[in-house]
Amino acid sequence: MIRTMTKLIAGFTVAMALGVSLPALAQDAVKPAAPAASAATAPADAAAAPAAAPVAAPAAAAAPAPAEAAPAAPTPQKGDTAWMFVATLLVIMMTIPGLALFYGGLVRSKNMLSVLLQVFMIFAVIIVLWCIYGYSIAFTEKTAFFGGFDRAFLNGIWDPVKASFSTAATFSKGVVIPEFIYVAFQGTFAAITCALIVGAFAERAKFSAVLAFMVLWFTFGYLPVAHMVWFWTGPDAIKDAATLATESAKAGWLWQKGALDFAGGTVVHINAAVAGLVGAFMIGKRIGYGREHMAPHSLTMTMIGASMLWVGWFGFNAGSALEAGDVAALAFINTLLATAAAAVSWVVGEWITKGKPSMLGGASGAVAGLVAITPACGFVGPMGGLIIGLVAGVVCLWGVNGLKRLIGADDSLDVFGVHGVGGILGALLTGVFAAPSLGGQGIFDYTTNKMSADPYSIASQVLIQAEAIGTTIVWSAVVSLIAYKLVDIVIGLRVPEDQEREGLDITSHGESAYHS
């Protein structure tokens, strides 16, 4: 148990030069220890002063005065905080307009605005829900599957009585960031995950049905998976085996098992891809699919969108380190290298098998590489990242060809072929290349504040990864199935045939993307 736990806490070693060790940690982000034990409340101005802040902490009996005994509550460093602002803005840019343009260019011109608007409005709706209840359910302590309502309406982050802002823990002891930016950062993840799904049923879904489904899926699909994989109470209360066990017991179900997912291979990509695939089946194929011309109307837009995704992804991946340090830098170089490798391998692959290198191939390869490196980026070394990228390009190329024909669904924009296949591949290979023997970060042990002394077992880590993948697939599939069914009964999933033929831009939204 303890060994597992140590894994969980995973992490990489890294450490910054500052006094204590600041090992970044493992599983991606998370840890906004909300009202939970480790969240120390840092007084805004009176920072260093009274250690009175930690009022929130003393919940855990087992943890002997985590905050009180400590010297003073840690306060956010401006460098870390500034980086998190930048990272959050980058992730917003990934969705609007990055993902919107990437998807928009791939549909026919009569449906351009429908895709842009679906992505845009999903972003807006999910952000609202995130602040009302999403953040609280995903990132506060309650059960191993769902959080509680302590942070509903973002309650308690600003304390008007004490005039103080709370902080969120990072993966390093003594390093915190303002909880509000943590809320915003994680909110953008929830929004892009939901927006990813629309690619699977583009060009035929009813707008109201899309929004209704997203509300349901966000609530019962995204939030619990995010909680299971990412929630923990932070490293600060962990002093020894006993406190490690206590704190770990409060974490999410898959976190406790030691699943490694730095920036969202399971939570974001596999989760969304499965919801998309189920949607493609439930909504049915586009009219004329396989017979009529459905070529992308603007690969120029798609190239712009893919490039914005690539740039934005540095916020997504390197931002998931939650501080501006070594692990963020590692995630950054991996995001650069693996993506480039995947673009190369996809284009070379199609050049060999289909005869011509294509712009769409380059853009798709880059996205496949980004997806695959997402769970791995803070755990693997750059050469591990290179291999993950090279493999992802080729495997996802198969995902949109051979596998797609095998599955037989009209996944319009290949959400499953790229995000599902790439996500699964990346999550599995994370378990392989996180091994120190292969240049990875291994598992960080917060009781000793260095890399775990236990030998890293690739086989058992891959098994844990597979468990996380399986859990995500099943959870997302079941929630999606029920949610689509409900929406179908109440609203209906598809637009009528004549509207689909004329195009959703005019019939659903009353406007046209282009005027000639």
Add this chain to the structure above:
Amino acid sequence: MKMITAIIKPFKLDEVREALSELNVQGITVTEVKGFGRQKGHTELYRGAEYVVDFLPKTKIEAAVDDAIVDQVIDTIQSAARTGKIGDGKIFVSSLEQVIRIRTGETGNDAL
């Protein structure tokens, strides 16, 4: 008077226009069109989806000319638009009953 309608490769338009203006052809109308002939279409591949594009882009030129220069115009278009490869296009000649210049009301050859 004859109406000459030619379907040519789009990149040959400038050469044809220059050659015609030397012949004293007073005006032409140009339209971007699509169609098929003996030249086959081509295949486009988008990830796993393959589409055969049957209609290729061509340029249509229309010129109303005096009977006296019809043969010259035809020869000129043919030599300017020719590449020798399949897909060079066609020239259609039809008789033209009347031409009226809207501004002045002139008719027939005066209106050309």
